[in-house]
Amino acid sequence: MSEAYITRISIFLPNEAVPNDEMEQYLGYINGKPSKSKAIVLRNNGIKSRYYALTKEGTATHTNAEMAALAIKDLFANAPEELSEIDLLSCATSSPDQLMPSHGVMVHGWLPETDSIEVVSPSGVCCAGMHALKYAYMSVKIGEKKKAVSCASERLSPVLRAGQFEDEVQQLIKLEQNPYLAFEKDFLRWMLSDGAGAFLIENKPNPEAISLKIDWIEGCSFANEEEACMYMGSDKESDGNLKSYKDFSPEEVLDKSIFSIKQDVKLLGEKIVKLGFVKLQNIIAERGLDMNEINYFLPHLSSFFFEKKIEDFFIENDISVPKEKWFTNLASKGNVGAASIYMMLEEVFNSGKLKKGEKILLVVPESARFSYMFCLLTVC
Incomplete structure (x- = not known):
């Protein structure tokens, strides 16, 4: 078999960084009032800025597919003619612009310089x-x-805007209940960000710069054991099953804000670190991975709240990953979902600090129904 190398990495971030105190200027005020949970969530998640593909008036500045295409084009900024040499486009997102066609082919549509090639669209979060x-x-x-080329992109800001929740808020007021949305719905509004990242994967390392040899990639799902924790386009019933948006009336879809993103916060706190890092323990044992040889540890964090939980797990299980080896740019980029790991690796890759022979461990947890991906890279 051939080897596979990440030879270039690029990202695209829309517009200017949005600081915490300007978020509601973009996302709006639910029921005309500032969020009660915003300060609490921001204090815990540690995010200082993020990016939105929209104006303060709510007008879209980019589509999801467009941002992905811009990140891909940046891979070839110094040699645009190489776009015609791409023979595979693998595009991921949890927030496509439409249900059909697939996200991948929509990205391909923004790349007229490419040929008629294979395109796939992995789904998930x-x-x-x-x-x-x-x-x-x-x-x-x-x-x-x-x-x-593999790429990942998100454009979640439109579904975080206050207008997406206003109908439900009015229903709550009519029922003389608390006019604020449940914490499970409100808290993700202060965590998510827009943007895109792209990798070029080739069978030979870049002769003019560093590359990252992909040693292995391993994933797992605990959906056979656990109910959904984060969901969109559905609602959770008392038995833990999800009821699809297809099974609600148009009025219910609006009244219950079925297309808002919801998070079972209690389930998240109990499970997300425990399940994934026990799996990492197994991988360490099965692959004979010496954690002392890891030079960079890149965990995708939705919130800095989980950083201490991971650190505690490592200490309790005698796994050696000193904090100076950790890297995340969550504070400056926000949680960009599927694209977060691309954002993190791009910053490390283009930092000028990597040395040949160094090893990078990527860990990506997904709370949707508790899935995890792990990857080991070697600088060459």
Whole structure:
């Protein structure tokens, strides 16, 4: 089999960074009042700025597919003619612009410089970006493709705007209940960000700069054991099952804000670190991975709240990953879902600090129904 290397990484961030005190200027005020949960959530998640593909008036500045295409084009900024050499496009998102056609072909539509090529669209949430990478990695490794691009992008800001919740708020007022949305719905508004990232995966390292050899990628799901924790386009019933938006009337879809993103916060806190990092323990044992050899540890964090939980797990289980080896840019980029790991790796890759032979461990948890992806890279 061939080897597979990440030879270039690029990202696209829309517009200017939005600081915490300007968020509601973009997302709006629910029921005309500032959020009660905003300060609490921001204090816990540690995010200082994020990016939105919209104006303060709510007008879209980019589509999701467009941002992905812009990140891909930036891979070839110094050699745009190479766009025609791409033989695979693997595009992931949890927030496509439409249900049909697939997100991947919509991205391809923004890339007229490319040829008629294979396009795939891994779905999911945070792990989807890693699924896109794994498809590209395997395609190159078995020799089917030579120049594959994987990308991940998110445009969630439109569904975070206050207007998405106003109908439900009015229903609550009519019923003389608390006019504020439940914490499970409100808290994700202060965490999510827009943007895109892209990797170029080839069967040979870049002769002019560093590359990252993909040693392995491994994933797992605990959906056979756990109910959904984060969901959209559905509602959770008392038995833990999800009821699809297709099974609600149009009026109920609006009244219950079915297309808002919801998070079972209690389930998240109990499960997200425990499940994933026990799996990492198993991978360490099965692959004979020496954690002392890891130079960079890149965990995708939805909130800095989980950083201490991961650190405690490592200490309790005698896993050596000193904090100086950790890297995240959550504070400056926000949680960009499937694209977060691309944002993180891009910053490390283009920092000028990597040395040949160093090893990078990527860990991506997904709370939707508790899935995880792990990847080991070697600088070459």
